[in-house]
Amino acid sequence: xxxxxxxxxxxxxxxxxxxxxxxxxxxxxxxxxxxxxxxxxxxxxxxxxxxxxxxxxxxxxxxxxxxxxxxxxxxxxxxxxxxxxxxxxxxxxxxxxxxxxxxxxxxxxxxxx
Amino acid sequence: xxxxxxxxxxxxxxxxxxxxxxxxxxxxxxxxxxxxxxxxxxxxxxxxxxxxxxxxxxxxxxxxxxxxxxxxxxxxxxxxxxxxxxxxxxxxxxxxxxxxxxxxxxxxxxxxx
Numbered sequence: 148x149x150x151x152x153x154x155x156x157x158x159x160x161x162x163x164x165x166x167x168x169x170x171x172x173x174x175x176x177x178x179x180x181x182x183x184x185x186x187x188x189x190x191x192x193x194x195x196x197x198x199x200x201x202x203x204x205x206x207x208x209x210x211x212x213x214x215x216x217x218x219x220x221x222x223x224x225x226x227x228x229x230x231x232x233x234x235x236x237x238x239x240x241x242x243x244x245x246x247x248x249x250x251x252x253x254x255x256x257x258x259x260x
Numbered sequence: 261x262x263x264x265x266x267x268x269x270x271x272x273x274x275x276x277x278x279x280x281x282x283x284x285x286x287x288x289x290x291x292x293x294x295x296x297x298x299x300x301x302x303x304x305x306x307x308x309x310x311x312x313x314x315x316x317x318x319x320x321x322x323x324x325x326x327x328x329x330x331x332x333x334x335x336x337x338x339x340x341x342x343x344x345x346x347x348x349x350x351x352x353x354x355x356x357x358x359x360x361x362x363x364x365x366x367x368x369x370x371x372x373x
Contacts, residue, residue: 153303189349189363190304203360237303247353248294249361251304 150174151252153238159258162228168255170221170238178244179221181213182237184254190237196221197244228259262287266350266364273340274372281335281367283324283350291352293317293326293333294361298347307335307348342371 151172160166170179178197182190195203196215210232212224221238235254241247267282285291295307295317308317313328322337333350350364 187366187368189366192360195360235303239304248292248306248309249353250306251296253303 151238151240151250153236153252153255155255156253157256157258159260160225160228161260162230164228165224165226167225168223168236168238168257170223170240170252171219172240172250173219174240174250175218176240176242176250177218178241178247179215180239180241180249181211181221181223182239182251184235184237194223195244202244225257228257230259233257233259262291262352262354262362264350264352264362264364266348266367269347269366269368270370271367272370272372275342276339277371279335279337279340279344279369281348281350281369283333283335283364285331285333285350285352287331287352287354289354291354293324294351294353295322295324295333295335296349296351296363298349298366300346304349340369340371342373345369345371 154169181193184190193207194213199215210227214222237254238252239249241249263286265284292311294309296304297307298304308319310317310326316325324335347366347368349366351361353361
C-alpha cells in the first residue's frame with residue numbers, strides 16, 4: 148500500500164480563521180513533507196519532518212505551523228492566512244531522507260477569502 | 261547548482277502517437293531521477309524512477325533511461341491514450357540534499373481522440 152491520505156479535499160477560509168490540514172500514511176515511512184503548489188507550477192517544499200522532528204523549514208511564514216504528533220500523522224495549522232496563500236497543499240512521505248522516493252497525497256485545495 | 265530543465269508545453273498529440281518529453285538535469289553528485297504525473301485536480305503520482313546511470317524506469321507503457329553522458333532522462337511512450345492527458349514533472353533528488361526534490365517546471369500533455 149503506497150497511499151498517503153489528506154483531509155479535507157477542499158477548504159475555504161477567511162483571513163481571520165484558524166484551520167488545520169491533516170495528512171496520514173501507514174507505510175512505516177519516517178520522513179513526511181508539506182508542499183505548496185500554485186496553478187501551473189511545480190510543488191514548492193515547505194517543511195520536512197524526519198523521525199517526527201522538524202528537519203527543514205524553507206523560510207515559511209509563521210502563519211503556517213506544522214506538527215507531527217506521531218510517525219503516521221502530519222498536520223499543518225493555518226492562521227491569519229492571506230489570499231495569496233490559496234493553493235494546493237500536498238503532503239508526501241518517504242522511507243527516510245535523501246534520494247528516497249516520495250509518495251504524495253491527493254492534496255487539499257485551499258481558498259483564502 | 262542543481263536543476264532540472266523540461267521541454268516547454270503544452271504538448272498536444274493524437275491518440276496512438278509516439279510521445280517524447282525531454283528532460284535534462286544539472287547536479288553535483290549522483291542523483292536519483294523521477295517522473296511524476298499529475299492528473300487534473302489531483303496530487304502527484306510517481307510514474308517511474310531510476311537511481312543510477314543506464315537504469316531504465318518503466319511503468320504503464322512509459323519508459324525513461326538515466327543517461328549520465330548526456331545528463332538526460334527523457335520520457336517516452338510508444339502509443340499514447342486520451343487518459344494520459346496530464347502534467348508530467350521530471351525531478352531529481354540527491355542523497356546529500358536532505359530530500360529536497362528539485363522539480364522541473366512541468367509539461368502539460370493533451371491527447372486528442
